[in-house]
Amino acid sequence: MVYLTRKAEFSAAHFYYVPEWPEEKNRQVFGKCANRNGHGHNYTLEVTVKGEPDPVTGFVVDLKRLKDIMEEEVVRVYDHRNLNHEVPEFAKLVPTTENIAGAIWRRLDGKIPGAALHCVRVYEMPDLSASYYGDK
C-alpha cells in the first residue's frame, strides 16, 4: 500500500457562532472568532489517498485527475468565499478547522477513481491544523 498526498490552497472568511447561545456565551467560548463580521485565513488542504501502484504506470492515482477533483469539489466552492454564508454545509455547522476537514472528506469520499481516501488535513495556519480519517 502506498500513500500519496496532494496539496491545494484556498482563502476564505469565517466566524464561529452558535445561534442557540447568547452573545456572551459565544464570546466566552469562541473569543475573537465569534465576531460575526468574520475574519479570514489562507488555508492549506492536504488530501492523502492510498492504493497499490499500477504495475504499468507506477501511479496510485492520476495526479492530474486528483488535482482536478480537489479543484472542482473543494477549491471552486471554498476559495474567496465566506464559509458561513456561502458554503451550504456550514449553514448550520460551525466552520471550525475540524468541521472543515470532515466536510471536505464528505465532498471527496468515493470520487477518486482507483484509490481510497485516507486522510484530509486542513491547515488554518502553519501552527494549527485538523485531520479527519473518516469514521474509523
Add this chain to the structure above:
Amino acid sequence: MKAHLHRRYHFSASHRLHVDALSEDANREIYGKCNNPFGHGHNYSVEITVSGPVDALTGMVMDLAELDEVVQQEVVARFDMANLNLQDDFLHTVPTTENLTTKVYERLQKLVPNVKLEQVRVEETSNNTFTYAGKEEILR
C-alpha cells in the same frame, strides 16, 4: 465524528549529547560535533496531535486555549531558553531529540483533558524530525 487536531509550538534551547558512562573518545565518536563540551542549540518545533469527538454544537475537539495553557506551562516555559542537560528530565538521560520527544509525550499524556494524546513530533532542525506515540502506531 472523530477528528485529529494538530498544534505547533516553538522553543529554543541548548544541549550537549554526552553519556558519562562512556569514555571521552567514545562520546566524540558517537555524537560527533553534538558532543562539543560547550554545547550548542536549536530552534525546536513541537507538534502535538490530540483526537476526540467533534462537539456537535461548538465544532471543536477541544478548547485550544486549554491546550495552549498546558503546553505552554509543561513544555515551552520549561525548555525555552534553557540548557536541556540541566533540566530534571535529563539529569540521567541524554537529551537527544528522541528522548526529548518521549519526555514531552509523557508530560502531556496525564495533563491533556478529555481528549486522547495521539502523538508528539519534535523538529530539531528542518531536516531532523522525531515522533513518539507511546505504544500506539504512528499516524501517517
